[in-house]
Amino acid sequence: MIQVKNLVVGFEKDIVLNNLSFEVEKGAKVAIKGLSGSGKSTLLKTLMGFIIPQSGEIKILGKPLHKNHILYIRSNIAWLPQELNLSLNNARDLLIMPFSFARNKALTPDEKDIESIFFDLGLECNLLNKSLHEISGGQKQRIALASCVLLKRPLLFLDEPTSALDAISKHKVISYLFGNPELTILSLSHDEDWIRHSSLVIDLSSSETRVNQP
Numbered sequence: 001m002i003q004v005k006n007l008v009v010g011f012e013k014d015i016v017l018n019n020l021s022f023e024v025e026k027g028a029k030v031a032i033k034g035l036s037g038s039g040k041s042t043l044l045k046t047l048m049g050f051i052i053p054q055s056g057e058i059k060i061l062g063k064p065l066h067k068n069h070i071l072y073i074r075s076n077i078a079w080l081p082q083e084l085n086l087s088l089n090n091a092r093d094l095l096i097m098p099f100s101f102a103r104n105k106a107l108t109p110d111e112k113d114i115e116s117i118f119f120d121l122g123l124e125c126n127l128l129n130k131s132l133h134e135i136s137g138g139q140k141q142r143i144a145l146a147s148c149v150l151l152k153r154p155l156l157f158l159d160e161p162t163s164a165l166d167a168i169s170k171h172k173v174i175s176y177l178f179g180n181p182e183l184t185i186l187s188l189s190h191d192e193d194w195i196r197h198s199s200l201v202i203d204l205s206s207s208e209t210r211v212n213q214p
């Protein structure tokens, strides 16, 4: 699904990712870890084509990361940011926000799809009528994650997906996402539980980047 070879990314003279190489197979659950400032966000932004590398090769879904393919590549990625859009009114708006874009309209989920994913992620459907100010950070995080899953894209890029979750919610999320062989997941995480369940761990902290099996 993803091949990264000898990737070098920096800002002016500061090299953030130095000669990083890894491969991600279909269905892999990859945790990218490392100290603050080690380049986790930079790596995901580079893979989505928002930062141009200094050198190296990136292939996603068999296509080189190049302007000719960037729309195709992005249309296969669902992105869960850490900061959720709180200017929306209620939880349903947060869930259906991605489906307001023309390219996703046909995928707008029906109530049965919503009930099913809410059940899997440990969410009550009556949350959908609540204002975003009335629901917890962990509920918002799981609603945004439900939205990513409902987009039915093969690649999920998740920024600290468990940061607001209690242990029970976290384990529901882990068993749902990690038990789905169709989903290939790249996540930025400091969460040892999440990292332990991942099939591949990329540690950006060491001076030489290490790719470990957990």
Ligand SMILES: Nc1ncnc2c1ncn2[C@@H]1O[C@H](COP(=O)(O)OP(=O)(O)OP(=O)(O)O)[C@@H](O)[C@H]1O
Residues within 6 Å of the ligand: 011, 016, 034, 035, 036, 037, 038, 039, 040, 041, 042, 043
């Ligand atoms: N747009 C930018 N311009 C210049 N330097 C940047 C830019 N974005 C990130 N950096 C620098 O690149 C380095 C890596 O930042 P990055 O945000 O990727 O780290 P991170 O591992 O995601 O950190 P955190 O865990 O704190 O979110 C930092 O030193 C940061 O200051």
